[in-house]
Amino acid sequence: MEQRLDVIDLLLKFLSAPSITPDDGGLLAYIEQYLSDFEATWINEGGVKNLFLTKQFGKGKHLCFAGHVDVVPAGEGWDTNPFVPMIDKGYIYARGAQDMKSGLAAFVQAVRDMDQATFSGRLSLLLTSDEEGDGTYGTQIVLKYLDTIDLLPDYCIIAEPTCEVTFGDAIKIGRRGSINGYLTLYGKQGHAAYPEKAVNPIHQIAPILSEIAGHNLDDGDENFAPSKLVITDIRAGMEVTNVTPNSLKMMFNVRNSTKTTQETLRQFIDEKFSGLAYDLVLEQGSYPFVTNRDSYIVQQLREVIDEVTGVETKLSTAGGTSDGRHIAPYGIEVVEFGVINDRIHALNERTSIQEVENLYNIFVKIVERF
Secondary structure, three states: OOOOOOHHHHHHHHHOOOOEOOOOOOHHHHHHHHOOOOEEEEOOEOOEOEEEEEEEOOOOOEEEEEEEOOEOOOOOOOOOOOOOOEEEOOEEEOOOOOOOHHHHHHHHHHHHHOOHHHOOOEEEEEEEOOOOOOOOOOHHHHHHHHHHOOOOOOEEEEOOOOEOOOOOOEEEOEEOEEEEEEEEEEOEOEEOOOHHHOEOHHHHHHHHHHHHOOOEOOOOOOOOOOOEEEEEEEEEOOOOOOEEOOEEEEEEEEEEOOOOOHHHHHHHHHHHOOOOOEEEEEEEEEOOEEOOOOOHHHHHHHHHHHHHHOOOOEEEOOOOOOOHHHHHHHOOEEEEOOOEOOOOOOOOOEEEHHHHHHHHHHHHHHHHOO
């Protein structure tokens, strides 16, 4: 077994590895050795490494910690080397400090330090090197394998950065889905001096834009904000002033709740563009999911956060996608909790030592409750 570290030392080691998607930077092998009393299964495909570690302690529930070792590229303009962690005034600066090597270090160390006598079920870690990329060969293929051997967990905690202003202020109990839309509106190219001889798709879409841009497709509910249609790109023409375009292309995105589907979105677009010549392609990048607010894992996590920090935690589904979208469809009750997320993917990404230590303490206490 690897020499025991404290959670901050372990985080600094993780941050020193330039594990840019899908490279794991050697971290998965290190974690395998660090938790050598756990049974290890490697599932590697498509240049992606995935590691599942598990140990049976008793006949109780199966609790899984999930996360990713990969990070996005650092980019130019950092004040320090993004892969040489720097500590200054209680903050640790490095790529991945928030997203999500802090969470990774917290649960790996919590599992290492747990009082095994207090745990009565199965404990596992599901780790991937491709969450920041396409994720095609990441968490979802591990879940498919676990399903075939009847080893899916009952509960899962993803240590993504979730807090907004104060550590402990938000747990993610679900995520919105994401629908990408591609619309092509057809017209008839012509001379700007003879608009009556042309069909200008820009003029056709102009009165429609005010009815669709920023439109709420549903009213949301206690778990989800309204599903809003956000236009991301419109282009047409040849960048000249005397020719009207033959067609126009528009792209948009909807972060959808469980109340809006591809079908209802298509009906909305069909109604607004009725009578016009157009093509519409919709692609569902991810589907919405939510864990019941009364779930044992949700309630226990809220109680432990309050015990450690004194902060009252809200339940949220805001933000982008996460690997929870792959986990929830298997009937696994999944939540996300981690450090403040104000600098994820940004220059000079940082987290605080206190947040990481508190996160570690929370995970230790959560394990004690299973």
